[in-house]
Amino acid sequence: MIVGIGIDVVDIARFERSLTRAPALRERLFAESERDRPARSLAARFAAKEALIKAFGGDPVIRWHDMRVVQDEHGNPDFALSGAIAELTAGLGVDRVHLTMSHDAGIASAFVVLESAADRATTTGNAT
Template identity: 85%
Template sequence: MIAGIGIDVVDIARFGRSLERTPGLRDRLFAESERERPVRSLAARFAAKEALIKALGGDAVIRWHDMRVVQDADGNPDFALSGELSEHVARLGIDRVHLSMSHDAGIASAFVVLERGVPRTASSREALGGPHEEAR
């Protein structure tokens, strides 16, 4: 059953200007493993994190570093959740987090779908914080 849906879009050039104007923003929004990526990738990651926040509905304590965009075993974008956010997602009974990201024509976008009531498999456990590789 779908438990939440979120979408976000980011103007890549505007996001890049924000990172230049506010040097601490990169450290505040992204885990160390994400920070050195190209601006288009950072914009897509920011959109993904915003889409996740929207899908959760706003009553969670969100720390930007508690959600990292990573790659699943098949090379698809995924989240590695940790800390209070991971605990909140578990309390909500969320079994699976689906993430799609894209960037084209100066816009980065992300779409998140949360599911509950999904049979537990190795991939669904990984989606909630298991081992991953960093997404490109």
């Protein structure tokens, strides 16, 4: 069952200007393991984090460093979640977070799907 979806797009040039104007932004938005990447890659990671926040409905407990974009064993993008967002994920019964990212023509984009193996009757307590 799909628990939530989120999408975000980022203008790479605008994002790069923001990082130049406010260098502390890089440290605020990205974990140390994410920071040494080109602007287009950081923009895609920012879009991924924004898409994840949207998939959760914009929950205010989410912190930027609690969601790191990593690669799985096949090189595909994935999230490493910790802190409040990991607790929120477990509390909602989310078993899998699907992530895809892209950057082309000056735009970075990301799409997130939150999935639960639980059926609707189990999740909501309603019988079908």
